[in-house]
Amino acid sequence: MQIAFIGLGHMGGPMAVNLHKAGHHIRAFDLSQDACDKARTEGLTLATSAEDAVQGAEVVVSMLPASQHVEALFLGKGGQDGLLQHIAKGTLVIDSSTIAAATSQKVAKAAEAAGIAFIDAPVSGGTGGAIAGTLTFMVGGTDADLERARPVLEKMGANIFHAGSVGAGQTAKICNNMLLGILMIGTSEAMALGVANGLDPKVLAEIMRRSSGGNWALEKYNPYPGVHENAPASKGYAGGFGTDLMLKDLGLAQENAMAMKASTPLGGLARALYAAHSLGGHSGEDFSSVIKMVQKKG
Numbered sequence: 001m002q003i004a005f006i007g008l009g010h011m012g013g014p015m016a017v018n019l020h021k022a023g024h025h026i027r028a029f030d031l032s033q034d035a036c037d038k039a040r041t042e043g044l045t046l047a048t049s050a051e052d053a054v055q056g057a058e059v060v061v062s063m064l065p066a067s068q069h070v071e072a073l074f075l076g077k078g079g080q081d082g083l084l085q086h087i088a089k090g091t092l093v094i095d096s097s098t099i100a101a102a103t104s105q106k107v108a109k110a111a112e113a114a115g116i117a118f119i120d121a122p123v124s125g126g127t128g129g130a131i132a133g134t135l136t137f138m139v140g141g142t143d144a145d146l147e148r149a150r151p152v153l154e155k156m157g158a159n160i161f162h163a164g165s166v167g168a169g170q171t172a173k174i175c176n177n178m179l180l181g182i183l184m185i186g187t188s189e190a191m192a193l194g195v196a197n198g199l200d201p202k203v204l205a206e207i208m209r210r211s212s213g214g215n216w217a218l219e220k221y222n223p224y225p226g227v228h229e230n231a232p233a234s235k236g237y238a239g240g241f242g243t244d245l246m247l248k249d250l251g252l253a254q255e256n257a258m259a260m261k262a263s264t265p266l267g268g269l270a271r272a273l274y275a276a277h278s279l280g281g282h283s284g285e286d287f288s289s290v291i292k293m294v295q296k297k298g
């Protein structure tokens with residue numbers, strides 16, 4: 001199958017490589033030259049622009065940072081000069097970026113008017129899951145469009161959930177990431193407290209992992225350096241899921257909570273803490289670096 005892949009960052013790069021390894025013909029594009037160069041060394045064929053990438057594509061996959069990038073790409077600045085105008089009728093667009101549900105619905109509506117199918121399919125599982133092809137997809141769209149997307153999603157993920165109609169995948173994703181943001185801060189506090197008391201971080205991590213505090217961060221993404229060899233914490237908090245991306249997701253969750261008059265006090269506090277952490281010079285580090293806020297210095 002010919003697939004256009006737009007956005008070759010920490011997640012999109014390895015996802016596109018998995019589709020390539022599965023035998024699909026990928027035409028990839030990213031605005032960043034570094035991302036394109038890296039993708040080329042992994043064997044991907046690079047297009048000269050997003051418009052070029054979608055020529056002849058049966059499926060278009062996008063993996064961009066935030067709502068404004070997705071809207072600008074597909075709808076263009078004035079809503080007239082976007083990529084949708086260059087995508088053939090009958091094509092399926094799979095947007096895996098984490099963005100506002102309302103933006104997914106806006107793009108889906110414009111796509112439908114142009115005879116193009118659209119699903120939102122944000123992911124969970126981190127860069128490790130993207131590389132291993134074990135991501136969890138949370139899909140919003142029709143049954144028929146999900147079944148069309150399934151053979152493509154299966155090459156990049158291990159779990160595919162149908163959350164509901166377009167936008168529902170995004171709602172599930174922000175609920176999950178609000179919980180993740182909160183549990184990473186909680187895990188950081190517990191790790192820092194134990195280590196301040198002289199406990200060995202690996203021993204403490206293993207005790208909590210197998211006790212009632214066990215969670216995903218303790219399983220595979222410990223914020224304390226040296227506990228998990230492949231976690232960003234053991235690599236100077238490089239790569240992974242950026243603090244500012246977590247901040248964006250917590251912002252989406254709070255906007256939604258306000259609209260729904262929902263009570264999310266810990267989600268609100270987590271957003272405020274990641275905002276302070278970002279301003280403190282950690283915006284580009286992995287979000288698990290939030291442990292630095294609660295760690296004893298020196």
Ligand code: NAD
Pocket residue numbers: 006007008009010011012029030031032035050063064065066069073096097098099123124125126127240241242245
């Ligand atoms: P990233 O910043 O590493 O990559 C995004 C890429 O999109 C960049 O290379 C950028 O140059 C490119 N881009 C932006 N606008 C573009 C355009 N118009 N055309 C082509 N390329 C464009 O981000 P990431 O970590 O890969 O995350 C991507 C999305 O996945 C985000 O919405 C994020 O919230 C979500 N996500 C990330 C993780 C993670 O662990 N990193 C996990 C789950 C979900």
